[in-house]
Amino acid sequence: MLEPKPEITYxxxxxxxxxxxxxxxxxxxxIPRQPGLVTEAQATLTLLxxxxxxxxxxxxxxxxHVWVIFVFHATHDQGWKPxxxxxxxxxxxxxxxxxxxxxxRPNPLGLSxxxxxAIQVQGRTISLVLTGADLLDGTPVLDIKPYLPYADxxxxxxxxxxxxxxxxxQAVSFSALASAQCExxxxxxxxxxxxxxxxxxxxxxxxxYQQGQPQGRVYAMRLxxxxxxWHYTPAGIEVLELSSN
Amino acid sequence: MLEPKPEITYxxxxxxxxxxxxxxxxxxxxIPRQPGLVTEAQATLTLLxxxxxxxxxxxxxxxxHVWVIFVFHATHDQGWKPxxxxxxxxxxxxxxxxxxxxxxRPNPLGLSxxxxxAIQVQGRTISLVLTGADLLDGTPVLDIKPYLPYADxxxxxxxxxxxxxxxxxQAVSFSALASAQCExxxxxxxxxxxxxxxxxxxxxxxxxYQQGQPQGRVYAMRLxxxxxxWHYTPAGIEVLELSSN
Numbered sequence: 447m448l449e450p451k452p453e454i455t456y457x458x459x460x461x462x463x464x465x466x467x468x469x470x471x472x473x474x475x476x477i478p479r480q481p482g483l484v485t486e487a488q489a490t491l492t493l494l495x496x497x498x499x500x501x502x503x504x505x506x507x508x509x510x511h512v513w514v515i516f517v518f519h520a521t522h523d524q525g526w527k528p529x530x531x532x533x534x535x536x537x538x539x540x541x542x543x544x545x546x547x548x549x550x551r552p553n554p555l556g557l558s559x560x561x562x563x564a565i566q567v568q569g570r571t572i573s574l575v576l577t578g579a580d581l582l583d584g585t586p587v588l589d590i591k592p593y594l595p596y597a598d599x600x601x602x603x604x605x606x607x608x609x610x611x612x613x614x615x616q617a618v619s620f621s622a623l624a625s626a627q628c629e630x631x632x633x634x635x636x637x638x639x640x641x642x643x644x645x646x647x648x649x650x651x652x653x654x655y656q657q658g659q660p661q662g663r664v665y666a667m668r669l670x671x672x673x674x675x676w677h678y679t680p681a682g683i684e685v686l687e688l689s690s691n
Numbered sequence: 692m693l694e695p696k697p698e699i700t701y702x703x704x705x706x707x708x709x710x711x712x713x714x715x716x717x718x719x720x721x722i723p724r725q726p727g728l729v730t731e732a733q734a735t736l737t738l739l740x741x742x743x744x745x746x747x748x749x750x751x752x753x754x755x756h757v758w759v760i761f762v763f764h765a766t767h768d769q770g771w772k773p774x775x776x777x778x779x780x781x782x783x784x785x786x787x788x789x790x791x792x793x794x795x796r797p798n799p800l801g802l803s804x805x806x807x808x809a810i811q812v813q814g815r816t817i818s819l820v821l822t823g824a825d826l827l828d829g830t831p832v833l834d835i836k837p838y839l840p841y842a843d844x845x846x847x848x849x850x851x852x853x854x855x856x857x858x859x860x861q862a863v864s865f866s867a868l869a870s871a872q873c874e875x876x877x878x879x880x881x882x883x884x885x886x887x888x889x890x891x892x893x894x895x896x897x898x899x900y901q902q903g904q905p906q907g908r909v910y911a912m913r914l915x916x917x918x919x920x921w922h923y924t925p926a927g928i929e930v931l932e933l934s935s936n
Contacts, residue, residue, distance in 0.1 A: 459762060459831070461704045461798045480842040497797055501773040505786035508851025510790075515760065515800055517704060528746040541750035544757075544835040552742055553706045555760055557802070559843065587705070588798045590789040596856040597725040598804065600845045606753025611841040684713045 459664045464585035465574075467516070470635070470642070471582050474520050476651040476667030476674075479533060479612065480547070481558040481580045483649060486642035488563065490573040491579050491590070502588075506574075507565055511593035514558050514579065517586045522554035534608055537654030556585075559593055583676030614648035625687040627672075635670055639688075643669075647676060647683050661683045710819075712761070715880070715887070719765050721896040721912030721919070724778060724857065725792070726803040726825045728894060731887035733808065734826050734837070736819040744763050748835075751819075752810055755839035759803050759824065762831045767799035779853055782899030801830075804838055815872045846865035859893035862927030869874045872917075872933040880915055884933075888914075892921060894929050 456496040465553045469489035491514065493502065506512070529540040530548040543551055560576035574590070584594045620640065622627065632639040650657065651667065664686065668674075675686045702883060716722045716732035723729045736759065745898040745921040749772065751757070762835065773787040788796055805821035819835070865873065865885065878883040906923040909931065913919075 459706045459708075461706060461800075463704075464797045480784035480839065482842055484709065501789045503789050504774060505784075508849075509790070509853075510847075510849040511845055513802060515798075515802065528744050528887055529749060542747045544748050545750035545754065545837055547836055547839070551834060552709045553760075555706075555834045557758060557760065557834075557836060559845065564737075588704075589796060589800045589802075590788055591792055591802060592850060592853065593845060593848050594792070594850055594853050595846060596854070597727055599848065600756055600804065600838060601840060601844045601846055602755075602903045603840045603844065604753075604755040605841075606750070607838060608837065608839050608842070609752075616854050620816075623929050635856070644701075669757045 456685065461588050463494055463588060463644050465491045465493045465587040465590070465633060467578050467579075467581045467583065467585040469579065469581050469583045469585070470637070470670045471580075472670075473666035474549075474582060475492070475636055476646055476669070477582060478580045478646065478649055481560055482578045484642065484645040485561075485578045486578070487578060487580075488636050488637065489560070489579045491575045491576055491587055493572045495570075498572050500572060501566055503567075503572060505563070505572070506590075509562060509592040509640070511559055511572070511594055512562050513574070513589075513591040513598075514556075514560060514581070514587055515589040515591070516556045516558070516581065517588065518549040518551070518554040518556050519584065519586055520582055522547045523616055524550060525551045526550050526554075531654075532655050534612065545617070555588070556581075556612075586602055586642065612649065616648050618647045619682065620646045620685045621687065623687050624685040631670065631672065643674060643685055643688075646674075647685065651681070693830055706833055708762070709835070710736045710738045712736055712824075712826045712828065712830040712832060713741060714824065714826050714828045714830070715882070715915045716826065717913035717915075719794075719827060721891060721914070722827060723825045723891065726805055727823045727889065728857070728858055729890040730806075730823045731890055732823060732825075734805070734821045734824045734883065736821055736832055738817045740815075743817050745812050745817060748812075748817060748819070751835075751837065754807060754837040756804055757807050757819070757821070758834075758836040758838060758843075759805060759821070759826070760799075760834040760836070761803070761826065762795040762833065763796070763799040763801050763803045764829065764831055765827055766794045769795060770795045771795050771799075776899075777852075778899050779857065784914040797817065800833070801826075805836050815902065818933070826852065832895055857894065860895045861893050861894045863889045863930065865930045866932065868932050869930040876915070876933055888919060888930055889931075891919075892930065895928070909933055 559577035565573040805824035
């Protein structure tokens with residue numbers, strides 16, 4: 447048997463972002479809990495100097511998907527916790543942080559796979575258009591790696607409580623006002639806004655501990671440059687408005 | 692469309708290893724180029740203080756596989772290159788660093804998936820036994836995340852030149868001496884040493900530019916605490932000896 451290493455000290459490791467994310471998600475609340483659940487969402491990863499050279503992404507167009515290793519910048523000053531309460535378990539069970547993808551990690555590193563929809567090169571502005579990413583606007587990116595199906599796609603892997611895709615729990619309907627606003631916003635953002643809103647809200651962004659609570663409260667999340675407002679009815683979620691202010 | 696972010700400055704990000712790898716691979720030469728190709732190789736990931744609490748891995752046993760995010764510590768002081776020559780392309784074509792999994796990256800982060808064979812807790816010594824990992828002995832680990840098949844296993848993904856598993860190129864035979872030594876080492880390390888050596892060498896660890904070279908030269912790589920020596924014959928690779936010194 448291999449002996450475990452004795453305690454070692456290691457000098458600090460310093461990393462620099464190689465890119466930055468622009469995304470419709472302006473706050474943590476409402477972001478899907480895993481990538482791929484909201485396929486209408488598009489994000490842009492723009493390379494920062496000195497990495498903004500066309501050479502660094504040469505050949506990347508041969509890959510349909512990429513891994514993005516990023517920093518949980520919105521929560522990383524809150525430190526880590528040995529255990530967390532995963533939403534998949536209703537928020538009732540505590541699991542070790544390394545058994546979850548919680549943001550409150552010893553090193554606040556995130557790992558997401560996204561569809562690589564386009565690579566845009568305009569002089570020194572080099573951007574990857576990513577579809578289905580669950581990334582907050584302004585996220586610093588540390589690395590991009592090609593997705594290799596022969597090594598990464600382990601369809602036989604088992605994952606206990608997290609084996610299956612989370613079911614879309616909620617039916618989503620739109621008020622007349624919200625429907626009209628979706629049309630307007632769709633033209634501005636070149637996104638199927640109605641489908642994007644449906645995909646985000648059908649996952650029910652509320653924390654698990656609120657999910658049994660009385661209806662009536664109006665919830666809001668920031669999306670693009672507007673507030674998306676909805677409430678819960680006996681028939682499911684009703685989108686009230688997409689309000690700019 | 693989302694506007695790319697303007698150039699931003701971001702304060703340096705400092706990370707600390709949460710664990711350290713013990714593995715049979717003592718040098719970069721000979722390590723399989725992707726995880727999962729050498730299924731006989733076992734590595735141990737031992738948590739470092741203050742992360743060596745049984746709480747941090749609670750529930751991890753429900754997952755068959757884990758992601759390991761680590762540092763390419765053996766090469767990270769050599770910096771990064773905008774383009775690299777992937778072995779899969781015979782070492783002749785230059786691709787962007789972000790289109791490869793080369794070690795010479797702007798941030799020297801590695802990403803490997805491994806089978807989680809066991810979790811060992813003995814007081815404050817907490818170790819994960821990982822099978823099939825392509826990790827150098829002494830590798831500092833920054834994060835462990837559960838493998839989630841519904842999000843991570845994209846069997847439809849396409850990957851151009853890297854679509855298929857690299858073929859095992861070389862037949863491997865053993866000298867009488869090497870066969871006997873495999874038996875001895877097998878008992879010491881509780882590993883099917885013959886199969887491990889076959890799996891490593893059948894991938895042909897030589898750099899691509901040497902692969903057309905004349906036969907006869909003896910190659911060696913460090914494995915566990917011995918040197919594995921082999922040469923090339925018209926029939927393939929012959930393992931010469933497993934020499935301790």
